[in-house]
Amino acid sequence: QVQLVQSGAEVKKPGASVKVSCKASGYTFPSYGVTWVRQAPGQGLEWMGWISAHNGNTNYAQKLQGRVTLTTDTSSNTAYMELRSLRSDDTAVYYCARDRYSSGGGDSWGQGTLVAVSS
Amino acid sequence: QSALTQPRSVSGSPGQSVTISCTGTGSDVGGYDYVSWYQQQPGKAPKLMIYDVSKRPSGVPDRFSGSKSGNTASLTISGLQAEDEADYYCCSYAGTYTYLFGAGTKVTVL
Numbered sequence: 001q002v003q004l005v006q007s008g009a010e011v012k013k014p015g016a017s018v019k020v021s022c023k024a025s026g027y028t029f030p031s032y033g034v035t036w037v038r039q040a041p042g043q044g045l046e047w048m049g050w051i052s053a054h055n056g057n058t059n060y061a062q063k064l065q066g067r068v069t070l071t072t073d074t075s076s077n078t079a080y081m082e083l084r085s086l087r088s089d090d091t092a093v094y095y096c097a098r099d100r101y102s103s104g105g106g107d108s109w110g111q112g113t114l115v116a117v118s119s
Numbered sequence: 120q121s122a123l124t125q126p127r128s129v130s131g132s133p134g135q136s137v138t139i140s141c142t143g144t145g146s147d148v149g150g151y152d153y154v155s156w157y158q159q160q161p162g163k164a165p166k167l168m169i170y171d172v173s174k175r176p177s178g179v180p181d182r183f184s185g186s187k188s189g190n191t192a193s194l195t196i197s198g199l200q201a202e203d204e205a206d207y208y209c210c211s212y213a214g215t216y217t218y219l220f221g222a223g224t225k226v227t228v229l
Binding site: 035037044045046047050059060061062095097101102103104105106107109110111112 | 120122153155157159164165166167170171174176208210211212215216217218219220221222223
């Protein structure tokens, strides 16, 4: 069955960077894109960006342009999200999702990774 | 870009129908037939319920249906069940390969 397993929770200081991984299994990884979505505590979902696992093409939310980088490693079926210059309002649960239907989110989701930014 | 507008909460009794609206603009909801809906239970990852305005992924009950008119999309849950109590988010393509989520609606089963 399709499964996306994300890396563990992180605590970072303001100004630092974080890199979250998302290991996919149960399907042909290059066949679908991967979307990243985040959710601040008690808040709604925010679309961050999308990457093609086939050719690495990316699209980013304008708000995060320049601070976020999405990559994939097809040898290990893993997608990565790196966010730089962290601020307190980046504290959130970060999700990856397989984007089978180009729906903005995905049909299969990771379990989420909490990134807490605090001095 | 601001989040799409959804009611903060809706409620209904078991067996009733509830409808959640999602209002955007001609640059997102009204401009494309790429609206999706997600269900999120507390502490869980979202689950895709509807894509392309009205299509259901395999495994989603046909009690869930989607539609769109102008700049407003809607999700209707017919025959409401206790397990449907959750937060629901709409999502729309917003041009230039970007997407926008709604602010979310809490559905309460009375």
